[in-house]
Amino acid sequence: MSNFVDLWVYLAATPLFGLTATLGVYVAASAVYERLDRAPWANPVLWSVVVLALLLKATGTPYPVYFSGAQFIHFLLGPAVVALAWPLWQRRAELRARAGALLVAALAGGAAASGSAVGIAWALGLPGEVIASLAPKSVTAPVAMGIAAQLGGIPALAAVFAVLTGLIGAITAKVLFDAARIRPPVVRGFALGTASHGVGAARALQVHPDAGAYAALALGLQVLLAALLMPLIARLF
Amino acid sequence: MDALRGFTLLLLCQSAGEALARLAQWPLPGPVLGLVILGALLQWPLVRAPVEAVAQPLLGHLSLLFVPVGVGVVGHLGLVGEYGLQMLLALVLSTWVGLLASALVLRALLPREADAPPATPVH
Numbered sequence: 001m002s003n004f005v006d007l008w009v010y011l012a013a014t015p016l017f018g019l020t021a022t023l024g025v026y027v028a029a030s031a032v033y034e035r036l037d038r039a040p041w042a043n044p045v046l047w048s049v050v051v052l053a054l055l056l057k058a059t060g061t062p063y064p065v066y067f068s069g070a071q072f073i074h075f076l077l078g079p080a081v082v083a084l085a086w087p088l089w090q091r092r093a094e095l096r097a098r099a100g101a102l103l104v105a106a107l108a109g110g111a112a113a114s115g116s117a118v119g120i121a122w123a124l125g126l127p128g129e130v131i132a133s134l135a136p137k138s139v140t141a142p143v144a145m146g147i148a149a150q151l152g153g154i155p156a157l158a159a160v161f162a163v164l165t166g167l168i169g170a171i172t173a174k175v176l177f178d179a180a181r182i183r184p185p186v187v188r189g190f191a192l193g194t195a196s197h198g199v200g201a202a203r204a205l206q207v208h209p210d211a212g213a214y215a216a217l218a219l220g221l222q223v224l225l226a227a228l229l230m231p232l233i234a235r236l237f
Numbered sequence: 238m239d240a241l242r243g244f245t246l247l248l249l250c251q252s253a254g255e256a257l258a259r260l261a262q263w264p265l266p267g268p269v270l271g272l273v274i275l276g277a278l279l280q281w282p283l284v285r286a287p288v289e290a291v292a293q294p295l296l297g298h299l300s301l302l303f304v305p306v307g308v309g310v311v312g313h314l315g316l317v318g319e320y321g322l323q324m325l326l327a328l329v330l331s332t333w334v335g336l337l338a339s340a341l342v343l344r345a346l347l348p349r350e351a352d353a354p355p356a357t358p359v360h
Contacts, residue, residue: 018305022301022304022305022308023301025304026301026304044300045300045301045303045304045307048304048307049304049307049308049310052304052308053308053310053311056308056311057311063308063309063311063312066305066308067305067309070304070305070308071305073301073302073304073305074302074305074306076295076302077268077302077303077306078251078267078268078271079244079247079248079251079268079291079295080295080296080299080302081251081266081268081269081271081272082247082250082251082254082268082271082272082275083247083275083288083291083292083295083296084272084296085250085272085273085275085276085279085288086275086279086288086289086292086296087292087296088276089276089279098347100346101343101346101347102343104342104346105339105340105342105343105346106339108338108339108342109335109336109338109339109340109342110335110339111338112331112334112335112337112338112339113331113332113334113335113336113338114331114335116330116331116334116335117327117328117331120326120327120330120331121323121324121327124323124326124327125323126320126323126324126327127320130316130320130324134324134327134328134331137328137331138331138332138335141303141306142266142268143266143268143269146266147266150264156309156312156313157313157316159306159309160306160307160309160310160313161324161328162306163303163306163307164307164310164328165328165331165332166303167307168328168329168332169332169336172329172332172333173336176333176336176337177336177340180337180340180341182337182340182341182344184344184347186343186347187340187343187344187347188340190339190340190343191335191336191337191339191340191343192336194335194336194339195332195335195336195339196332196335196336198299198300198302198303199299199300199303201299202299202300203300205296205297205299216296218339220272223266223269223272224269224272224273227264227265227266227269228264228265231264232264
């Protein structure tokens with residue numbers, strides 16, 4: 001028994017634990033998601049985060065120890081942002097023809113999401129550093145962290161907000177769009193990528209190829225626009 | 238082999254982006270500049286196959302990459318306990334506002350043909 005405990009203590013402290021747990025839980029959560037016909041509430045990111053958070057709590061593993069292994073997955077976010085050039089390039093002719101409309105929609109969606117988040121947070125009396133961490137919430141996590149740091153927010157908190165925003169969009173967009181009678185997959189996908197970045201885009205990609213492509217485009221546009229404009233706008237205040 | 242070449246290319250673009258952001262002191266994150274650099278390189282047919290080989294699997298499992306950051310919520314449980322409801326309200330409402338704003342603006346601006354109802358319900 002004590003051998004087993006020693007073994008666990010050893011394994012839990014190596015990067016192997018965080019990496020294996022993340023992949024194992026995500027693979028299982030994805031299998032359940034498929035079995036449930038990709039129901040929005042069965043979102044694999046949501047349940048992976050819940051199960052892993054409970055696992056860390058149950059085993060008393062500190063987050064930095066978990067992250068020493070999970071960082072290998074986290075690291076891929078950077079190359080994934082670069083890789084977004086591919087879906088954008090593939091549809092370049094179509095995008096060029098619709099460039100004006102897409103740019104205006106991306107600006108409107110990004111400004112509305114960020115502005116309303118800051119406004120609601122301010123009205124509810126949240127602390128300034130939390131508000132600054134909320135501002136870039138519709139931008140994909142690694143970029144949101146950089147922007148939050150420039151705005152005086154907490155990068156790690158901004159990343160959590162970004163992931164939660166992605167989940168909220170991925171889980172509720174179907175109901176919201178159906179209620180508002182917004183039907184074209186292109187429009188639904190683009191809005192998901194704009195307001196819910198990578199997690200929303202991943203959902204759109206699973207539902208409809210057109211929606212997925214436009215979500216990837218919206219995600220890329222949001223990254224560019226937010227990275228360019230948010231520090232400038234923040235300087236005005 | 239193509240995927241490995243493609244991944245190397247992604248890292249090179251990201252590194253070039255990081256270097257450019259630091260040297261020119263631009264407010265853009267390195268990966269974003271890397272995206273722009275890769276977009277320019279794709280004009281060159283030789284890089285297309287490797288980039289496609291790595292972009293497909295990487296973007297196909299994009300949601301997995303957000304899990305480690307999401308688990309980071311355990312580091313902010315104090316803040317969640319104090320302001321959890323307000324933060325959730327701000328997150329949910331602003332996400333809906335953003336979804337509706339971009340969807341309604343885009344639908345108004347796109348030509349009518351894109352407005353045809355899809356054969357199967359989506360999302």
